[in-house]
Amino acid sequence: MTHSNKNFVLAYLVLVALPVLGLVGVLRSGRNLVAPESVGGSWKIQADSTKLAALPCGVPLATGSDAGFTISQSGKNFTMNFTNSPMSVSSGEIQELSVKATILPSAGWAKTPGCGNGRALSLIATLDPKASPPSLAGTLSVNDCPTCVSVDFRAVQMDQAKAKGGR
Amino acid sequence: MLNMFTLVLQIAVVLAVCRLVGTLFLKIHQPRVVGEMFAGIMLGPSLLGLIAPQLSSFVFPPSSLGFLNALSQIGVIVFMFLVGLGINPKELKSQGHAAVLTSHVSITAPFVLASFLAIYLYPRLSDSSVPFSSFALFMGASMSITAFPVLARILTERDMLQSRLGTVAIACAAVDDVTGWCILAYIVLLIRSAHTGNPIWLTVGGLIAFALIMIYGMQRLLRHFETVYHKRAALTDNAMALMLLLALVSALCTEWLGIHLLFGSFLMGAIMPKEQKFVRYVLDRFEPIVVTLLLPLFFAFTGLRTNIGLVRGREMWMYCGLIILVATTGKLGGSMLASWWTGMPAREAAGLGTLMNTRGLMELVILNIGLDIKVISPALFSMMVLMALTTTFMTSPVLEVICPQKMLRSETEAATREQLTVGQQLGLNPVGD
Numbered sequence: 001m002t003h004s005n006k007n008f009v010l011a012y013l014v015l016v017a018l019p020v021l022g023l024v025g026v027l028r029s030g031r032n033l034v035a036p037e038s039v040g041g042s043w044k045i046q047a048d049s050t051k052l053a054a055l056p057c058g059v060p061l062a063t064g065s066d067a068g069f070t071i072s073q074s075g076k077n078f079t080m081n082f083t084n085s086p087m088s089v090s091s092g093e094i095q096e097l098s099v100k101a102t103i104l105p106s107a108g109w110a111k112t113p114g115c116g117n118g119r120a121l122s123l124i125a126t127l128d129p130k131a132s133p134p135s136l137a138g139t140l141s142v143n144d145c146p147t148c149v150s151v152d153f154r155a156v157q158m159d160q161a162k163a164k165g166g167r
Numbered sequence: 168m169l170n171m172f173t174l175v176l177q178i179a180v181v182l183a184v185c186r187l188v189g190t191l192f193l194k195i196h197q198p199r200v201v202g203e204m205f206a207g208i209m210l211g212p213s214l215l216g217l218i219a220p221q222l223s224s225f226v227f228p229p230s231s232l233g234f235l236n237a238l239s240q241i242g243v244i245v246f247m248f249l250v251g252l253g254i255n256p257k258e259l260k261s262q263g264h265a266a267v268l269t270s271h272v273s274i275t276a277p278f279v280l281a282s283f284l285a286i287y288l289y290p291r292l293s294d295s296s297v298p299f300s301s302f303a304l305f306m307g308a309s310m311s312i313t314a315f316p317v318l319a320r321i322l323t324e325r326d327m328l329q330s331r332l333g334t335v336a337i338a339c340a341a342v343d344d345v346t347g348w349c350i351l352a353y354i355v356l357l358i359r360s361a362h363t364g365n366p367i368w369l370t371v372g373g374l375i376a377f378a379l380i381m382i383y384g385m386q387r388l389l390r391h392f393e394t395v396y397h398k399r400a401a402l403t404d405n406a407m408a409l410m411l412l413l414a415l416v417s418a419l420c421t422e423w424l425g426i427h428l429l430f431g432s433f434l435m436g437a438i439m440p441k442e443q444k445f446v447r448y449v450l451d452r453f454e455p456i457v458v459t460l461l462l463p464l465f466f467a468f469t470g471l472r473t474n475i476g477l478v479r480g481r482e483m484w485m486y487c488g489l490i491i492l493v494a495t496t497g498k499l500g501g502s503m504l505a506s507w508w509t510g511m512p513a514r515e516a517a518g519l520g521t522l523m524n525t526r527g528l529m530e531l532v533i534l535n536i537g538l539d540i541k542v543i544s545p546a547l548f549s550m551m552v553l554m555a556l557t558t559t560f561m562t563s564p565v566l567e568v569i570c571p572q573k574m575l576r577s578e579t580e581a582a583t584r585e586q587l588t589v590g591q592q593l594g595l596n597p598v599g600d
Contacts (some may be wrong), residue, residue, distance in 0.1 A: 008264045011508045015272045015501070019279040023307070026282040030299040033289050038296035040541070074477060074546030075292040129295070 036094050037129050040073035047153035054149050055140060056119050057105050099125045099136060133157040173231045180226055184210060185463035198320045200528060201559050207466030213475035227471055239468045242461020243532055244432045248414040249453055250316055251436020252446055254341040265509035269502055270339040273523045274346050276501025277494060278307035284493045292547045304354045305542045309534060310494045312347040313340040314527030321562060325572055332515055336522040348433055351533060352426045358540050359425050370425040377420055386438045393440035407452055427536060469531050477546040487550040494554050499524040518570035525562045530555035
C-alpha cells in the first residue's frame with residue numbers, strides 16, 4: 001500500500017468511520033431522553049355554553065358547533081388559536097401534565113364590545129395523554145377579576161397528534 | 168373555495184417583492200436566490216404579519232394558503248427534477264481520493280455533530296410524539312445537505328467553475344445531495360410507515376424495486392431524448408411534455424410507495440442523460456418558469472410558515488445560535504479538515520469548506536418536509552430557516568476573504584492554459600466548440 005493510500009485509509013477511519021460509530025452511540029443513548037408531553041393539534045371544547053358566552057369574546061365559542069382551539073407546540077412552549085373566536089395566546093406552557101396559557105383578544109378585537117376591553121383569560125388544565133383520544137380538563141377564568149365566572153371545560157383531541165413523528 | 172382574486176393577488180405580490188429583494192441582493196454580491204429567500208420571510212408573520220397584520224391577513228388569509236402551497240409544490244417537484252438532472256456523481260470519480268473523502272466527511276461531520284446537538288435540543292424543542300431517533304436523524308440529514316444549485320450559481324458568478332476548488336466543490340455537493348436525500352427518504356419512510364402501520368420491509372422492497380427499474384430500465388429509454396436532441400439540436404414540445412410527465416409519474420410512484428413526491432422527481436432527473444449540452448438545453452427550457460414564477464411562491468409559502476417571533480427570549484436565541492454554530496462547524500470544518508488532510512493547501516481547503524456550507528434552497532425544501540411530517544416543531548423550523556439563510560448568506564463574503572477572486576482567476580487561467588496545451592498536443596478542439 002502506498003503512503004497516500006495509507007493516509008487515505010487512516011483519514012477515512014478517523015473522519016468517517018469513528019463519527020459513524022459515535023452516531024450509533026448517540027442514537028442509543030438518546031432513547032432514554034424524555035420530551036414534554038405532546039399537546040399539539042386540534043382540540044374540541046366541551047363546556048357549559050352559557051358560561052362560555054359570559055367570558056370575554058366567548059360568544060362565538062359558545063355558539064359555534066365546532067368550538068375549539070389549535071395548539072402549535074415547540075417543546076414545553078406552545079401557541080394556541082381559537083377557532084370561531086378572535087382570541088390568541090401570547091404564551092402557553094406545559095410542565096409534565098399541567099397546561100397553562102394566557103389568552104388575549106387579538107389586536108383588532110381588543111376594543112370590540114363583549115371582548116372584556118382586552119382583558120386576558122387564563123387556561124389551566126391537566127392533560128390525560130393516555131385517554132383515547134387524549135383529553136384536557138381544567139378551567140378558563142378571567143384574569144384579575146375575582147367576581148367573574150370561571151368555566152370548567154374538557155377538550156378532546158380531534159386529529160390524532162399521535163400520528164406526529166411516528167409514534 | 169378557490170378565490171382567484173386572492174390567488175392572483177398573492178402571486179403578484181410575491182413576484183414583485185421577490186424580484187425587488189433579489190435585485191437588491193445582487194447589488195451586495197449575493198445570488199438572487201438568497202434575496203428571494205429573504206423576501207419570502209419578509210412576507211410572512213416575521214415581518215409583514217408583525218407590522219401590518221391586517222394587510223397580511225388580507226393578502227394571505229390562512230384559508231387561501233392551500234392553493235399557494237399547491238402551486239409552490241408543483242414548482243418544487245419540477246425544480247427537484249432539474250436538480251437531479253444537473254447532478255452527475257460520476258464527476259466525483261475523476262476527482263480522486265481527496266474528493267471522495269471530503270464528500271463523505273462533509274456528510275458525516277455535520278450529521279454526527281447535529282445528532283449530538285439533538286440530545287440537547289430534543290427535551291427542549293420537541294415533544295413526546297416524536298421519537299428521538301427520528302428527531303436526531305432528521306437534524307443530521309438537514310444539516311449535512313449542500314445546496315447544489317446555489318453552489319453552482321455562486322461558482323459561475325465568481326468564475327470558479329473551472330478551478331480545482333470549483334470542480335471539487337461541485338462533485339462533493341452532488342454526492343452530498345444524493346446521500347442526503349437517501350437518508351431523508353429513510354427517515355420519512357420510518358415515520359410514515361409507523362403512522363400507516365404498513366410493514367417497513369414492504370415499502371423498502373417496493374422502493375428498491377422502483378429504483379432498480381428506473382436505473383436499469385427507464386434510464387435506457389431516456390437516452391432516446393439525448394439521441395433525438397443530437398439529431399435535431401432541439402426537442403419538440405411533445406418531448407418536453409413527455410419528460411415532465413415522466414417526472415410527475417415518478418413523483419407519484421414514490422409518494423404512493425410511502426416516501427415523498429420530491430424523491431421521485433429527483434430520481435427521474437438523476438437518471439437522465441448527463442451530456443452537458445443536452446442538460447443545458449433542458450435546463451434552459453424549464454428553468455425560466457420554475458425559477459421566475461414557481462420558486463418564489465415556494466419561498467413565500469416557507470416564509471409564511473416561518474415565525475421568527477417563536478424564537479423569543481435569550482434561551483431560544485441561544486438554541487438558534489447553537490444550531491448555526493454546529494451546522495457551520497460540521498460542514499465547513501469537516502470539509503476543510505478532510506481536504507486539508509488529503510493535501511489541499513489550507514486556504515483552498517477553507518474555501519472548499521465555505522462553499523460546502525451553502526445550504527440555501529435545498530435546506531428549505533428539506534425543512535418543509537420535516538414540518539409537514541411534524542418531526543420538527545414550528546420554533547425549530549424557524550431556527551433552522553435562519554440557519555439556512557445565515558450559512559447561505561455568509562458564503563460569498565467569507566469566500567471573498569479566504570479566496571479572493573483575483574487569486575482564483577489566475578488559477579483558472581492557468582488551468583485553461585493547461586487544458587488548451589493538452590488539447591493541442593492531442594489534436595483536440597477547445598472545449599465548447
